[in-house]
Amino acid sequence: MADKETYISKFAELETKLSETAPSWVHDIRKSAIDRFAEQGFPTTKNEQWRFTRVRPLLRHDFEPVLEYEQDGLPARKLDELCIEDTGCRRVTFVNGHFAADLSDLGKLPKGVRIESLQKALQTDPERVQRHLSKYADTGNNPFVALNTAHLIDGTFIYLPKDTRVKEPIHLLHVTRSNAKPILSHPRILIVAEANTRASIVESYIGFDADTYFTNPVTEITVMDRAEIDHCKLQKESAAAYHMGTVQVHLGRDSRFKTDFISIGGTLVRNDVNAVLDDEGIECSVNGLYLANGHQHIDNHTLIEHAKPHCTSNELFKGILSDRAKAVFNGRIHVHPDAQKTDARQTNRCILLSDDAQINTNPQLEIYADDVKCTHGAAVGQIDENAVFYLRSRGIEKSAARQMLIEAFAAEVLEGIKINPVRERLTMDIIDWFTKARGAGKAD
C-alpha cells in the first residue's frame, strides 16, 4: 500500500536530485506543492468531487518515478500505429515523461514561436515560463495537481507570440513503457497563446499492452485576447494504466477555445478540465467521448467558470459503456454575479451496452447572475432496438446495424473535431473498440 506518506517520503528522497534539474524558483514551487499535497492527501469518496471514483486501486501499486530519459529504441512508426497518423503534424514526443528528441519532429517554426521541452525552456526563456508556470492550475484544490507540480521535471512549453499562427497541428505524444516495474510520470504542459494567435494542439497518451503505470499530467493553457486554440486530449493508455489528468484553461477577451476529451484506454481514469472565462466575448467548447469496457472506470469532471458577461460555453459529452465499465460525468457551470448574458449549455449522453455497465452523471449549475441562459441535459439509454430492426429490415446485419448506430451516436462529437488526423483515426478506433466489445460477446 502506497499512501500519502509513501509519496511524501519518496519526494524527500528525490529532492536533492530534483533540485538539480531546475532553477531554484521551480524548486520552491515544488516544495510548496508537496505541502499542498500533504494537506490534502489522496481523496476519498467523502470528498464531493470524488464521490463516485475510488482511488484506492491506484494506491495498491508502488510506482517508481523516472528521473531521466532512457532511450529504448522505440520506432516512430510503431507510435503512429498506436496513436494517430501524424505526418504533417509537428510532433513532440515524451517517453516516460521525458522529452525524446529522437522521436520528435518540430520542423521549422514561425518566427518567435517556441515549441520545446519545458526543461529547455527553463534555460532559454525562464522569465516567461516563470510568469505562467503553476499560475493557473490550483495545487490546493486537487492533490494530483499538487503531486504533478511537486515532481515537475519535464513537459512541453508552447509559446505563440502576438499575431502568430501555427498551421499544422502540434502533437504532444506521451508514451509510457513500464517494462518490468510500474512507473510514474508527471508530464507538465504550459501553453501561452498571446493575442490574436491560432494553433491546434493534440495531447495524446499511449501505452503498451497491459503495462501497469501511472500518468499524472497537468496542462496549463492561457489564451489571450482574440486568440483561437483548438485542443484535444486523446487518452489511449494501456489497459492497466492509471491516468489522472488536469487541463486548466484561462481565457481572455474575445478568445475562442475548443477542446475534445477522448478517453479510450486506462483502467482508472480521471480527467479534470477547468476553464475560466475571464473576459467578455469568449466562446468555449468542451466536448468529450469516452468508451469503456471490462472493468474500466472513466471519470470526466468539467468546470466552466463564467467570470465575465457575454460569453458562451458549450459542453457535449458522450459515452459508450460495455461489460462492467463505470463512468462518471460531473459538469459544473459556475456563473459569477458579474457574468450577465452568459449562454451556457451542457449535455451528457451515454449508451450502456450491458446490464452491468454504470454511469453517474451529475450536472451542477451554480448561477449567481440573473440574466443568463443555462441549459443542461443528461440521457442514458441502450441502443435503440427499433432502429436496429429498421436497419436489419433493409438487409444490414445485426452486428453491422448496431455498429452503425454506435458510430452515429459518436458522430456528433467526432464531426466536431477539426483536427483531421485525430478525427480520422478515431473513426477507426471506435469501430475497433466495438468489434472487440462484440468479440467478447458482451455487447451483442
Place this chain on the structure above:
Amino acid sequence: MLEIKNLHASIQGKEILKGVDLKVSAGQVHAIMGPNGSGKSTLAQVIAGRDTFDVTSGDILYKGKSILEMAPEERACEGIFLAFQYPVEIPGVRNSYFLKSALNAKRKYNGEDEIDAMEFLALIKDKIELLEIKKSFIERPVNDGFSGGEKKRNEVLQMAVLEPTLAVLDETDSGLDIDALKIVANGVNALRGPGRAIVVVTHYQRLLNYIVPDVVHVLLDGRIVKTGDRDLALELEDKGYAEVQKQAAKG
C-alpha cells in the same frame, strides 16, 4: 410468391393474429384493409421478421420456403421489403450511407460486387427524380427531422433502390397529402411487374385509387374475413367495417 398459412402471432402473451391465411402470386397487388387494431401492422411486421412478436403457430412461405427461421436481414436480402408505418429516425447516419450500405448488403448476399459511391449516385439519380426528392435529401440523417410525407417518400425511395420481389407497404398513405400520395403511388407503381408482388396495408381505400389492387382482403380481429376484388374496397368505404363485421359474424 407469398403464402401465409393459419398464422398465429402474439405479443407479450396477447394474441393478435388468430389464423391468417393469405396467398399472393407474382405480378399481383393485394390490399389488406381493416380497422385499427385488427392486426394489419402486426402482420406486416411479422412478415419482415420483427422479433417482438412470437409466431405461435402457422407458417409464412416465401418463394415456397418457410421464412420463420430467417433473420430480418436475411429476409431483406432474399427480396422482402417492409415500408414502415412509422419510419425510424436515425440521427448521425446519413441517408446516402444508409441506402448504400443496405444495397451493398443485399448485393453481397447475392454474390454481386459492392458498388462504390459514384455508381451509387448514378443509380439513385432516376429514383430521386421519380419521387420528386431534392438531392440534399439523401445527405440528411435518416428520417431525422423529416416531415411525415418526407419519411414516407424515403421509404419508397429505399424500396426503389432495393428493388424487392415482395414489398409490404404498411399504411404508407397515412400522413400524406394528395400530391404526396400521387408521388408515392407513382413510385410504387413503377415497381409493379410480373416478377413482383406488392401487399398494401391500409385503413382507407383512398390509396387504392392510385395503386389499383388485384385482390382486396379484409382483416378483422386477427383473421382475414373477406376477400374480393377492387369493388370490395369501395364497398368498405361505403358501408364501413361494421357492416362487414356483421356479415362475418353471421358467417
